[in-house]
Amino acid sequence: MVSVGSVAEIEAALEVLSDQYKVEHIVLLGAEDARLAVEKLKAKKAGVVLPRNVMRTEKRQPYHQGDDLRRQGIPVAFQSDAEDGARSLPTVGLYAVERGMSAEDVLEAMTIGAAK
Numbered sequence: 001m002v003s004v005g006s007v008a009e010i011e012a013a014l015e016v017l018s019d020q021y022k023v024e025h026i027v028l029l030g031a032e033d034a035r036l037a038v039e040k041l042k043a044k045k046a047g048v049v050l051p052r053n054v055m056r057t058e059k060r061q062p063y064h065q066g067d068d069l070r071r072q073g074i075p076v077a078f079q080s081d082a083e084d085g086a087r088s089l090p091t092v093g094l095y096a097v098e099r100g101m102s103a104e105d106v107l108e109a110m111t112i113g114a115a116k
Contacts, residue, residue, distance in 0.1 A: 001049070002026070007033040011040060018044045025116075029079075034065065038072045047075035047116065050109075052085070054078070054092060055099065066109060067101035077114035078106075 002013045010031055017023040026046040028034065034041060034048050041048070050066050057063060066076045078093065080086040093106040 001029050003029040005030055005032050007036040010034060010037045014040055014044045014046060018046075027077075032065070034074065035068055035072075038069070038074060041069075041074050042072075047077065047113075049077045049079050049114075052079060052081040054096060062099065064096060064099040064101065066096055066105075067099055070101060070105045070109070075113055075116065076105075076109050077116075078109050079114075 002017065004010050004013050010028060010033060013028065014026065014037075017026050024045075026044055027049060028041075028046055029049045030051050031048045032051060040046075048065075048069055054066050055062060055064055066078070069076050078089055078096075080089055089110060093110060096106050096109075097103050
């Protein structure tokens with residue numbers, strides 16, 4: 001797992017870990033610009049642990065990164081970012097469903113998807 005943000009960081013991490021070190025299971029933490037590197041994420045079979053704040057605004061429109069990435073075939077996981085943060089995960093999941101993510105995808109992102 002590597003913490004990245006920008007598309008340049010995402011691409012560099014994928015190149016170094018996958019191509020140079022032959023890491024097979026890459027997980028990116030945060031990866032706020034992952035939507036700009038979807039094809040590379042797919043090619044390297046990389047997953048994304050979503051930032052704690054999963055909802056933001058892009059071009060004055062609400063943007064839910066988890067829903068967007070899941071719809072494009074990228075495995076995602078939710079995080080609590082703290083030992084006491086897990087209590088807010090159900091609310092985060094409900095909000096994700098409200099914003100378009102399927103209940104099944106949310107459940108997977110909080111359970112087996114996070115474990116993988």
